[in-house]
Amino acid sequence: PNKVREIWASGGVVKNGWLALESTMAAEGMASVGWDSCTVDLQHGFADELSARQLFQTIGRFDCTPMARVAWNDPAKIMRVLDDGCYGIICPMVNTPEDAAMLVKNSKFPPQGERSYGPQRGLLYGGADYAAKANETIINMAMIETREAMSNLETICKTDGIDGIYVGPSDLALSLGHLPAGVPTNAEVVGAIEEIVRRARDCGVVAGIHCGSVEMAKDWIGKGFQFVTVYTDFVAMVTKARENLTALNE
Amino acid sequence: PNKVREIWASGGVVKNGWLALESTMAAEGMASVGWDSCTVDLQHGFADELSARQLFQTIGRFDCTPMARVAWNDPAKIMRVLDDGCYGIICPMVNTPEDAAMLVKNSKFPPQGERSYGPQRGLLYGGADYAAKANETIINMAMIETREAMSNLETICKTDGIDGIYVGPSDLALSLGHLPAGVPTNAEVVGAIEEIVRRARDCGVVAGIHCGSVEMAKDWIGKGFQFVTVYTDFVAMVTKARENLTALNE
Amino acid sequence: PNKVREIWASGGVVKNGWLALESTMAAEGMASVGWDSCTVDLQHGFADELSARQLFQTIGRFDCTPMARVAWNDPAKIMRVLDDGCYGIICPMVNTPEDAAMLVKNSKFPPQGERSYGPQRGLLYGGADYAAKANETIINMAMIETREAMSNLETICKTDGIDGIYVGPSDLALSLGHLPAGVPTNAEVVGAIEEIVRRARDCGVVAGIHCGSVEMAKDWIGKGFQFVTVYTDFVAMVTKARENLTALNE
Amino acid sequence: PNKVREIWASGGVVKNGWLALESTMAAEGMASVGWDSCTVDLQHGFADELSARQLFQTIGRFDCTPMARVAWNDPAKIMRVLDDGCYGIICPMVNTPEDAAMLVKNSKFPPQGERSYGPQRGLLYGGADYAAKANETIINMAMIETREAMSNLETICKTDGIDGIYVGPSDLALSLGHLPAGVPTNAEVVGAIEEIVRRARDCGVVAGIHCGSVEMAKDWIGKGFQFVTVYTDFVAMVTKARENLTALNE
Amino acid sequence: PNKVREIWASGGVVKNGWLALESTMAAEGMASVGWDSCTVDLQHGFADELSARQLFQTIGRFDCTPMARVAWNDPAKIMRVLDDGCYGIICPMVNTPEDAAMLVKNSKFPPQGERSYGPQRGLLYGGADYAAKANETIINMAMIETREAMSNLETICKTDGIDGIYVGPSDLALSLGHLPAGVPTNAEVVGAIEEIVRRARDCGVVAGIHCGSVEMAKDWIGKGFQFVTVYTDFVAMVTKARENLTALNE
Amino acid sequence: PNKVREIWASGGVVKNGWLALESTMAAEGMASVGWDSCTVDLQHGFADELSARQLFQTIGRFDCTPMARVAWNDPAKIMRVLDDGCYGIICPMVNTPEDAAMLVKNSKFPPQGERSYGPQRGLLYGGADYAAKANETIINMAMIETREAMSNLETICKTDGIDGIYVGPSDLALSLGHLPAGVPTNAEVVGAIEEIVRRARDCGVVAGIHCGSVEMAKDWIGKGFQFVTVYTDFVAMVTKARENLTALNE
Numbered sequence A, B, C, D, E, F: 001p002n003k004v005r006e007i008w009a010s011g012g013v014v015k016n017g018w019l020a021l022e023s024t025m026a027a028e029g030m031a032s033v034g035w036d037s038c039t040v041d042l043q044h045g046f047a048d049e050l051s052a053r054q055l056f057q058t059i060g061r062f063d064c065t066p067m068a069r070v071a072w073n074d075p076a077k078i079m080r081v082l083d084d085g086c087y088g089i090i091c092p093m094v095n096t097p098e099d100a101a102m103l104v105k106n107s108k109f110p111p112q113g114e115r116s117y118g119p120q121r122g123l124l125y126g127g128a129d130y131a132a133k134a135n136e137t138i139i140n141m142a143m144i145e146t147r148e149a150m151s152n153l154e155t156i157c158k159t160d161g162i163d164g165i166y167v168g169p170s171d172l173a174l175s176l177g178h179l180p181a182g183v184p185t186n187a188e189v190v191g192a193i194e195e196i197v198r199r200a201r202d203c204g205v206v207a208g209i210h211c212g213s214v215e216m217a218k219d220w221i222g223k224g225f226q227f228v229t230v231y232t233d234f235v236a237m238v239t240k241a242r243e244n245l246t247a248l249n250e
């Protein structure tokens, strides 16, 4: 069972916690809040593969799907987190249907893919039928974050084994020629995101997005996104600390 | 130079960041916010002595006094953080003037104390005159957090080498027979804190306090506290994450 | 709730896994086997306090009481593991009723003891009522492992707050003038252990023992022990590896 | 000198210990048992590159060839473990002669390959003539674990610089359309392994295999394998722990 | 601002410290000596990506440009150190203009490259205008260390976004058919280095070199190199320790 | 066997390497130089107990006695390093014969002391007869570094189980009222050291000393010291790096 799949199946919206910090206590604190899933960020976050495993182990006692944003669409990197019991992959820079097919190849056992077998923690977390069930349990989300990806959106979404897409607004902004912003206000960027969610849903895949505020997340949920993240644990900490210091200084 | 000493000398209030997380990124995030000092909590926080050193190294580039709350009034533990360039000790459970004298003995080189010499990072951080200046630079704050400590408050405060006291409201509440609360409302606890700050100031030492909210901190600043902490980096993160999830679910 | 307490209350025997290895994967492997409790050994094992926390976090998803054998009857060391969600303390070298009283003082909040408050992971693991429930939930086992302890056995067992004793056969053998052995066969040592379990049960506390083999554990269960450990995860690994190599070489 | 090469030269069988755990104590325990070689598994095991170095350092005092199964046939990953004094590479998913040639290119200095120079620990472990001797000392084993690899077996084995092959039965089973099993019983899988060892030996390279039991290893030794592994340190620990708990519960 | 750029702009020579050790104390010790830049070696050094970040954090308080020699010309590896506030990349094995263009693509945000956005520590270290300034601040040095690279030297140097080259004498020696030497004396190797510096300067890029002694560095500075490294922190330690032991034994 | 004991028995001088750095590569580099013993400094050095074990494991392959300077004369701290295979204790601040007796009690199994049994790595390193041989193999050196210690020198040296003393010149200087200096020139300090070595030898124990230069070490060897250390690995690195940068700048 995968809570994210279940929420999607019922038409609901997944609220995802984002784990940038490499601390197991930070991870347990995040999971305790009640996110439907928690995603360890191995691209721009601070954990490495060894500490990521400990984060997965820590959040294992919560009713929260363990996911990872990998650093690259690379078989060794994707295999590593899946071995460690990760149930969902968010893969950056999926710009072509070939990239999407590569993601599926990297994340599924034969015959659907070429993932190598040896999931020691996968077996502990998933149980004895892990090998038989993994291909249908684990989720693949392709990040749409370049102009090129937008031009290939339909073929990416229709790639067999892709469950959803995830919008990276900062990289998308840069790719479209604008500076990144936590909450995009540039019309071209906002328009692109609107186009992505509409077309993803038309293709029958779930759309997710990384948000710089709660308001942004709620706006995009209103437009059809079913998987939202509000910045990261690290940014939450810094934001609250800054609010507190500012208030103390007033 | 020690920023905390300078602020106190000018009659100001030190806003202290509290580092519970063992992550160097969390520490850098906290220091970047602009706290006057940052205190690594080796008692109830998550760092150990080795990672504490890395936290001190990380915050070394900010204009922020590096401090530690040690786990115990123990010569090896106090020597360790001082060796690593810590410029202020917050020592738990100082209940008697003997405890206070022990803290001074543990934190000062001869002839004022019996701290052992070998401050490798102290020399890198403090400079070549570290040995000559350490005893006057480093701050000692004694935690007042039991009924016994209150009954010895004056002799603790007047112990030579004690610069300030730090109130631990949760332990104080327990010692007085009440459940701990982030923001104490119990009249006996609140009354005790009022008594502490008044008497500490009468003795000529600075009073500090651990607070469960900005409002609590501002209230106590109004009553004479010159060193305030608003919970921890960890609690800041969890608080903000919970606020965000709650808002998403509304 | 504490599974160990519940088993004892029903008159059953706790099968305890012993975590010497500092690896979170080793801990998850051990917990997955189904031990009623798992004890992180901070005295002769390989974890330190920071990695011990990660072991507690890892085994948190199993129905298995998290326990620790601390390195010493020291308030800072006992506070540390309790803060991290440990629900049972096995304390070495409890040789006198004063030692036993010190253990209780170190492990219980006021008014029963002097444990300092700040259980961040305790709250995540134990829930919001942790402060109110900790004193009755957490277990204290005093190690009886010297001739002196035997001479004080009754007063140790009757110390308020002591829930059980744990026999350390190797140190007991050394103290009685014999070489340590995983499975003691020396008559004086065996006789001493028989005396300990009989008198502990007479005092109304549970008896536990560290065993060098399954057979030894079953023998002692037959004589009234209700808490048994069969060596360690590390010894299990080495034993099996040696069996395998020997069989390959035959 | 490389003990594995020497055993092979004398027609003997190498008994290889498999290090999945990231713990240096686990590694020292394994090496102490007397394996001819110990292989750090960087593909499905738990160490990362930094901890792998510490495992190599730890086993350095034993008469045991240090080897690594790398995560991927990648120049940076292979260079890393060789720099750290590893004397044998087991490379996964060598499916074509091009893959085999890439492995050789990645593991040998010019002119035989393109390995980059900078073996700090290699020099400490191997001595001052490390640069001159490394290409002839270090072993390359290509993993044969797909249908494609079987179809290219001869050209892989005859690739200059390949010393042996290593069968991965689980991935081979998956590739052939069957579920993985620690001890394969599926006739197609068993038949494939028989074919591999026969043809490898015909090509003049050593054959190795990963086994799920001692019996399996002995069977395959009987059919010509000269390098056998019996599961992992982690599986040894869990297996023994489970045996013990089961026996306690009987 | 980037101290290395500024020194180059003034026609000066950068003295670079090389961090092989994974220890934050070693890094702080090195930075304290006064190097203009310190380079974390992720190819042949001992840090991994997580510890590299802590090294960058540690040296952040010194007036010293943080640089990295990455393990490979790989987008994920280059992105990682840049995210962590690294201001200069030394990239091994740049053998063709395509390799050089790939380095630029990996290290610059669009539109100059394809670096993905998410520089959490970059923002803390570089400030709020990091995104706007990074492409012009960060330095790219291509390692020239093969015969092939020499044959493509001009096109590599003229690749847009390449600021300098860095000679790896050991790999260059191996590629030219000679054994590596800390201080090359082989005429072909020395001649090749002379050719490289001359042609690099003709192309308008800075030349740097890794040296086995102070004398070697001074010689090459005399021939136009503007960026020199004298072995590593690790070699410095071993060299001095050996000098001391030898002197004791005399 | 203990190389240090053997050298002393033959009237020779032990040249001891001092490991301040927490890096296993630094430790292997130091041990490779050929010191008779290497001492992990857990008082003023950078390793903690867990990393100290890895340093002991790393140097285990060299003919070099593993020693530790513990942070305090504390049973848990001394037991920890001995469990990990350390063969010599240097204990700070032994000021009285009671301190000396405590050191012996902490470091020897019954009946000579009260060390608790459980030396997992001791058994791997020392062999099956470890328990029987440890008390006679392991060395105890008491640090003489205060005026009080000097006044008790004879009773300290004659304490049963004390094998030698180790002079800490910096703390001794502070205790005598002078600033610490790597190479003491103050007449009172120098005179005190001369007195210590003379009286220690009269009592029949070996004298050791921490030195700030090779010259200082040779001078003191000439006056009877049989165990000398020349600063630390960390200071060696910084010293050499500074020499190199200075030479580059000339």
Ligand SMILES: [Mg+2]
Pocket: A092, A145, A168, A170, A171, E116, E117
């Ligand atoms: Mg992105």
Ligand SMILES: [Mg+2]
Pocket: B092, B145, B168, B170, B171, C116, C117
């Ligand atoms: Mg408190």
Ligand SMILES: [Mg+2]
Pocket: C092, C145, C168, C170, C171, F116, F117
């Ligand atoms: Mg014991």
Ligand SMILES: [Mg+2]
Pocket: A116, A117, D092, D145, D168, D171
């Ligand atoms: Mg495989």
Ligand SMILES: [Mg+2]
Pocket: D116, D117, E092, E145, E168, E170, E171
């Ligand atoms: Mg090179």
Ligand SMILES: [Mg+2]
Pocket: B116, B117, F092, F145, F168, F170, F171
């Ligand atoms: Mg000293």
